[in-house]
Amino acid sequence: xxxxQKKRLLQVENLSIGFSQYxxxxxxxxxxxxxxxxxxxxxxxxxxxxxASGSGKSLLAHAVLGILPGNxxxxxxxxxxGEELTEKRKEQLRGREISFIPQxxxxxxxxxxxxxxxxxGLDKKxxxxxxxxxxxxxxxxxxDGRLFPFELSGGMLRRVLFATSVREGVKLVIADEPTPGxxxxxxxxxxxxxxxxxxEGAGVMLITHDIMSALEIADxxxxxxxxxxxxxxxAAAFEGKGERLKTEYAQRLxxxxxxxxxxxxxxxxxEKQWL
Ligand SMILES: Nc1ncnc2c1ncn2[C@@H]1O[C@H](COP(=O)(O)OP(=O)(O)OP(=O)(O)O)[C@@H](O)[C@H]1O
Ligand code: NI
Numbered sequence: 001x002x003x004x005q006k007k008r009l010l011q012v013e014n015l016s017i018g019f020s021q022y023x024x025x026x027x028x029x030x031x032x033x034x035x036x037x038x039x040x041x042x043x044x045x046x047x048x049x050x051x052a053s054g055s056g057k058s059l060l061a062h063a064v065l066g067i068l069p070g071n072x073x074x075x076x077x078x079x080x081x082g083e084e085l086t087e088k089r090k091e092q093l094r095g096r097e098i099s100f101i102p103q104x105x106x107x108x109x110x111x112x113x114x115x116x117x118x119x120x121g122l123d124k125k126x127x128x129x130x131x132x133x134x135x136x137x138x139x140x141x142x143x144d145g146r147l148f149p150f151e152l153s154g155g156m157l158r159r160v161l162f163a164t165s166v167r168e169g170v171k172l173v174i175a176d177e178p179t180p181g182x183x184x185x186x187x188x189x190x191x192x193x194x195x196x197x198x199x200e201g202a203g204v205m206l207i208t209h210d211i212m213s214a215l216e217i218a219d220x221x222x223x224x225x226x227x228x229x230x231x232x233x234x235a236a237a238f239e240g241k242g243e244r245l246k247t248e249y250a251q252r253l254x255x256x257x258x259x260x261x262x263x264x265x266x267x268x269x270x271e272k273q274w275l
Contacts, residue, residue: 006042006043006044006045008040008042008043008082009041009042009043009045009080009081009171009172009203010040010078010079010080010172010203010205011040011077011078011079012037012038012039012060012063012064012077012079013038013077014036014037014038014075014076014077015034015037015038015060015063015074015075015076015077016032016034016035016036016037016074016075017032017033017034017056017059017063017068017072017073017074017227018030018031018032018033018072018073019031019032019033019069019071020071020073021071030073032227033054033056033059033227034059034063034228035228036076036228036229037056037060037076037224037227037228037229038229039060039205039222039232040232041203041204041205042203043171043202043203044198044199045204045219045220046194046195046198046203046204046217046219046220047203047204047205047218047220047221047222047232048206048207048208048211048215048218048220048235049205049206049207049208049221049222049224050207050208050211050214050221050222050224051223051224051253052225053209055224055225055227056224056226056227056228057176057207057224058103058176058207059227060224061174061176061205061207064078064080064085064098064205065090065094065098065174066087066090066094080093095121095167096121096167096169096170097169097170097171097172098170098171098173099164099165099166099167099170099172099173099174100173100174100175100176101161101162101164101165101175101176101178102161102176103176103207105149105154105157105158105161108149108160110148110150111148112148113145113146113147113148114144114148114149114152114157114160115128115131115132115135115144115145115146116145117160117164118131118134118145118160118163119131120164121167122167123168131145132145134163134166135163137163137189138159138160138163138189139159139185139186140159144156155181155183155186158178158179158180158182159186161178162175162178162190162193170202171201171202171203172202172205173197173202173204174204174205174207175205175206175207175208177207177208177209178194178206178208179191179210179213180209180210187213191213191216191217194206194217195217198217206218211238211253212257214235215235215238218235219234219235220232220233220234220235221233221234221235221238223247223249223253230247230249230250231245231246231247231249231250233245241255241260242254242255
């Protein structure tokens with residue numbers, strides 16, 4: 001749970017992202033999928049970022065990491081540990097202090113054995129041992145390390161991706177949908193590891209569609225809609241019928257979860273029997 005004296009790790013304010021595109025060859029136009037987005041994360045805090053597909057969650061992550069495509073126009077303020085991040089600084093921090101678990105398994109190098117990929121950035125002397133430990137932790141066989149990405153299933157690749165983020169000295173973890181297609185035991189292991197990052201003082205941005213899983217570990221939830229932050233609330237406010245949530249949109253998002261639909265029907269049935 002978040003406490004008042006925690007130090008601010010990341011503060012994103014007024015973030016706006018546009019793309020210039022050519023239409024009909026020579027005409028240029030700008031589309032702006034992100035406008036006035038904000039989010040903040042304290043040290044040791046897990047902030048879930050939830051919102052519909054296309055609402056701009058991955059772009060937010062990519063802006064913080066400095067990996068937006070070349071035609072992106074980005075404005076606003078991204079302050080990390082009190083320092084306004086330049087693109088150069090983002091590059092220095094990426095894969096070191098700031099670790100990233102991308103949404104797409106295509107971020108893995110198709111031509112490098114997955115064991116090697118997990119060893120990148122680890123201390124050379126202990127890299128192999130550490131990688132094998134991570135594989136065991138994420139239910140991957142030792143021999144899987146010799147395989148290339150195309151030889152692994154989607155769920156296995158996700159676990160490999162996750163293993164690449166576990167580095168000493170990580171201060172901010174940005175996980176973009178780390179759990180789809182993952183079996184329950186590995187899901188548990190991933191949530192446990194994210195919690196562990198936070199326990200060690202790192203901040204975690206957990207981008208996900210899986211709000212129920214996120215709520216098991218998140219301190220706060222930022223709700224994103226159409227490229228804007230509509231609400232940031234304590235995870236504890238996501239309960240009951242969402243009465244403690246501030247916006248109608250967040251309430252609707254919460255109530256639309258299959259689990260809650262089920263719960264409400266269930267509750268109504270119980271009430272009928274009692275009256
Ligand atoms: N390179 C790009 N050029 C133009 N538009 C883009 C580009 N990348 C993303 N967009 C647009 O920005 C919007 C937000 O995309 P983003 O990938 O951040 O959504 P998301 O919330 O991560 O969705 P999902 O949950 O499906 O991963 C989308 O409408 C998308 O089409
Ligand atoms: Ni995304």
